[in-house]
Amino acid sequence: MLDQTTTQPGNYEASVSLGPSQEHHHGETILTVLWRFKWLLTAFVAVGTSVGYWMYKQKPTTYRATTQLMFKSDTPISLDSNTGIVRGGIPSGNLMQSLVTSDAIVNRVASNPELKSIPSLQSNTDQQIVSMVRGGIRFQTLTDQSDSRDRMIAALNFDGRDPQVCVAAVKAVSQAISEHFERERQSTINEVGELVRNAMDKLIREQKDLESEYLTFRNNADLEWDVEGQAINPYRERQFQLQTYRTELEQKKRELNSDLRLAVNTRKLHSDPVLVAQIIGHLGSVVDDFEPLKQIVGPGSATTDDLTLKKLEVERTLIPLQIKRDQLELAYGSSHPEVKSIAMQIESSQNKLNEINQQMTSRIAELRAQSQTVDYDKEARKARDERARTAVDAYIRGIEAQLTVLAQDMADIDLQIEQQKDEADKLKIVEERDASFNRRIETMRGLETQLEQQLAALNLADVKGGILVEPLLDTGQAYVTGPDLRKDLILYGMLGLALSGLLAMVFESTAKMFRSAEEVQRELRLPVLTHIPLDEGRIQQGKGMVDSAISNLDPKLSVVHRPYSPAAEAVRGVRTAMLFDRRQFDSKVFQITSPLPGDGKSTLAANVGCSVAQSGKRTLLIDLDLRSPRLSLRFNLEAQTGLTNVLNGELGPAEAVHQSPIENLDILPCGPLPANPAEALTLAELAEVFQWAREHYDFVIVDTPPLLMVSDPAVVTTYVDASMLVMRIRRRCKPNAKEAISMLRAAGARVMGVVVNEIDEVSGGASYKTSASGSYQSIGYGYGDKYRRRYQQEAKTQDTYVVKGKQASERPTSAGKVDDAVEPYDHAMIPPQPTAAGPSAVAKRHRANVRS
Incomplete structure (x- = not known):
């Protein structure tokens, strides 16, 4: 099937819709590239396997x-x-x-x-x-x-x-x-035995020296040692004893001060001396040591003593609870559960203490009531009050005397404690040295224990x-x-495959060729109008084809000779694109050009002209390739007259047009080859030719030279409505096509699209150079090539024909030649005059056949 793409022409920027996936496309897959160069892969794999077989033969x-x-x-x-x-x-x-x-x-x-x-x-x-x-x-x-x-x-x-x-x-x-x-087992046994002997000798020697030194130290030191060997500082022990005794005196002093305050406060609060004596006797802690007061208190003191002991016991339990609560509250806060629990215990103890106080108050009230209800005579009561008062005063003075003695004793004890502390500090260095000896001895014992454990773990029976x-x-x-033939073949075959793959990627990166229609659209931002396959160029004599004039046309006209071939179908795709462009932009004049010679632009122009004419449209083919014209050769036309004669004013456009054997198709060939093709295309007469063609034909197809060789196609773009670029897929076709499209756009041309010609042939030898004269001689295209010589032989023309315009042809020089200076020609003022000889017979025949 024919791979053909027909795209409606229009604005070249709008006609190609490139999505993000196409704009960011990064080329083909590696497998596709390798398959394209499968011949290279096959060759290198074959060479690699051959080398592998040779290496196999060389190995011993x-x-x-x-x-x-x-x-x-x-x-x-x-x-x-x-x-x-x-x-x-x-x-x-x-x-x-x-x-x-x-x-x-x-x-x-x-x-x-x-x-x-x-x-x-x-x-x-x-x-x-x-x-x-x-x-x-x-x-x-x-x-x-x-x-x-x-x-x-x-x-x-x-x-x-x-x-x-x-x-x-x-x-x-x-x-x-x-x-x-x-040998390693025997060496291990010897090493272990030597290690054990050395360790034991060293440990025993050091231990003996350390024990002797420690014994000398103990004999000379002022310290004492207990039965367990712990050093004792005698002064520090005495200091601790004195501090304990002082603590006891301090406690005794607090108790006496408490009794003294109790007695003084009770005497101030109560006027009854007996009651005061009874209260002091029940609540005081040293009443038992004072017999006069004890006799006044009398019975019932046991109960009060019991209540007092309970009070002291409750108060004693409150102290550690309060301390613990303060510590926890400081650490965790007052909301902590344990703090709350201790607070509840303290509250319960305080309630118990309040009950005991109430009981003591009630008991005191009972004692007071009993003392008041006793029936004494006045003298006896007075004597008793006096004894009670005397006993309370003596009790108070006795407590004060005891406090004075306690103060003196505590002062003496403080002095003794300070003396013992100074003496103990003098022995601090001796204590530190004793501790050092103990640490060294403990270290030695630890080493001995560790050695014993290692010896126990290192069982010589297992070592053996x-x-x-x-x-x-x-x-x-x-x-x-070995050697292994399969291994060598696979190894060197894979090396050959890897090398060929690398070369294939290098060739692919340097080819600079288009690989697909999507790539052409993406790089050139133009639609691909069609793909024209390689045509065999043979004439097929179809049924009813008897016209000899048509059969004598160039075999490359596939539309005429092979109307059902894939190439003819592809040409009709170009015709469809031109019809769409005509409908959208009202286009009549179409330019066909190519980047380089050999792309098939003249063949495409001839085929497209035939195809458009076959559709019933009046069509004119103009050969504007004034350097190497092809259209007259394609249609076997006489080349003596043509466009160059019209530009010089020798003929009118109608007289220079040749009628082809194809119905509705006329051709305006080049005529005599001009010596100045570039200057000929700049004449004003060329615009008149295009204006005449627009008035007399439905479609005008112009064949122009390659863009990258001469500047002629850029000049022609000012007269045409749309341009088409024909190219072949060969080496460097991508940069050449880009440069050609850039030239057309710089000249202001509206490019319809691209036609890819001969897609089955990929040639890698295409290159170009532009000579100083602007001809095609550098690559075999231009003055002197075989096509030019053939055209000159058939047309019997020479390179001395110069195109200067109508005015120059009507103004003879003194030598009878055309003047080199081309003057502007005003058709409104001076109508064209026929020559003396009149138009040629061929011109008359063609003019009669032109349809107005």
């Missing part, structure tokens, strides 16, 4: 000898809680691999007589044998270390070119490993067991292991 045959060893330990794995060291068990596989290639093993292997007796190794030195063993030996664990920490099974392999050497090397390494662990190595499989004969 290798052998492998193997055996299996079991490592087991009689000491189970354990953790020493004192030192944090893991004891017993089997080392990990990585440690065993390092051990196998260590100097302790390979040097013992190199000295193995069985290995050195092999003929191929007799001339080798020990260093060479060591290098060989390290390069060929492999150690691999076969059991999981987490399954069993006291047993491990491992495979021991040796790879080499000599099977006898492989077998001997495996045996020598196995034997060396066994000897190594046996150690790690045992037991072979599980006989070494046997060595077997062939």
Whole structure:
């Protein structure tokens, strides 16, 4: 099926709607790029596999000898809680691999007589044998270390070119490993014994010296020691005793002061001396020591004493509760649950105390009532009051005397305490030295205890067991292991694939080609009008095609010769786009150009002209490629007359037009090749030609030169309504197309879209250079190329034909040639005059066929 895209033309910015996903598109996938260069991938993979096969042939045959060893330990794995060291068990596989290639093993292997007796190794030195063993030996664990920490099974392999050497090397390494662990066990036993002996000798010696020094210190020190060996400072002990005694005196003083205040206050409150004596006798704490007052109190004191003891007991319980409450309230606040609980206990105790006070008050009231109800005579009562008053006064004076004595005693005790403290401070240095001796002795005992624990944990019977190595499989004969053809082929094939992929990405990044219609739309911001496939260019004689004039046309006119081909369908897509543009913008004149020569612009212009004419529209093809015209060759027209004659005023536009065999299609060829094509397109007569074409035709299709080679197409854009860009997908087509579109837009052209031509052919050799003269000679397009020579031969014209305009052609020079100076021509003032010879026969025939 034909991949064809037909898009209604319009404003080129509005005709292409690019979404965010398209604007941020970053190219094709890697797989797509690699598939595009599958030939490169195939070639490099083939080369890689060939190199792999060659390398396989170059490698020598290798052998492998193997055996299996079991490592087991009689000491189970354990953790020493004192030192944090893991004891017993089997080392990990990585440690065993390092051990196998260590100097302790390979040097013992190199000295193995069985290995050195092999003929191929007799001339080798020990260093060479060591290098060989390290390069060929492999150690691999076969059991999981987490399954069993006291047993491990491992495979021991040796790879080499000599099977006898492989077998001997495996045996020598196995034997060396066994000897190594046996020697390690013996070395461990010796080291442990030496460590124990050294530690014990050093510990005993230091302990003896320390004990002797401490004994000398105790003999000379002023301290005393108890039966447990603790140092006692005699002055400090005396100080503590005096402080205890002073505390007792302080307590006695507080009690006497309390009794004194009680007696004084009671005497002030009550006038009855007997009642005062009874109150003091019941509430005082030293009444029992004062006999006169005790006799006056009389019976009933026991009850009051009981109440007083209860009061003191309650008050005693309140003190620690109040202290604890204050501490908790300071730490947690008054709202803490425990603070509230203690507060409740204090409140309950206070209530109990209030009850006791009430009982004491009631009891005192009863005693007072009893004393008042006793029937004494007046003299007896007076004598009793006097005795009571005398007893209370004596009681008060006795308490005051005791307080005076207590004060003197406490002053003497304070002086003694200060003296004992000074003497105790003098022995502080001696106490610190004694403490230092005790710490050193304790440290020595701790070291002794730690050594005993380590000796208990380090069981020599277990050490003698150690790690045992037991072979599980006989070494046997060595077997062939290499070279591996499959491995070499895969390895070098993958290297070839990677290298080819890298080259493919490099080629893709430097190709600068369009890969899809979406990419063309995104980069150029123009719609893709159609894709024209590669046409075979063969004439198909269809049914009813008998017109010889049509059959003689160029085979590249696929619309005429192959109307049902994919190429013809694609051309009709361009025609549809032109019809839409005509409806939307009222366009008549369409320019067809390309970035570079060879893009197929002239072929497309001829095919589009035929297709539009076949739709019934009066169509004119104008060949404005004045450097390398093609339209006259496509339609087999006579090239003696054409556009250049009209520009010089030799013919009118109607006379220069050629009628083609296609109905409704006329062609205005180039005519004689001008020597100044760039100047010819700037003449005012060209505007008259376009104006005449607009008045006489429905569609005018203009073929112009490539944009990147000359400036002619940019000049023509001022006369056309819309432009189309034709390009082929080849190398550097992307930057070339961008530059061409930029030139058209800079000239003010409205570009309908892009036509992608010959999509099946991707050529990578396209490049261009612009010569100083502005011709196409640098890439084979322009003056002197085969098409130009062919056109000159068929038209029988030369490069000396110069286009100067109508006025210049009517003003002969003295030499009979056209004047080089081109003057402005006013058609309103001077109408064109026919030449003396009149129009040619060909011009008359074409003029008669032109439809007005």
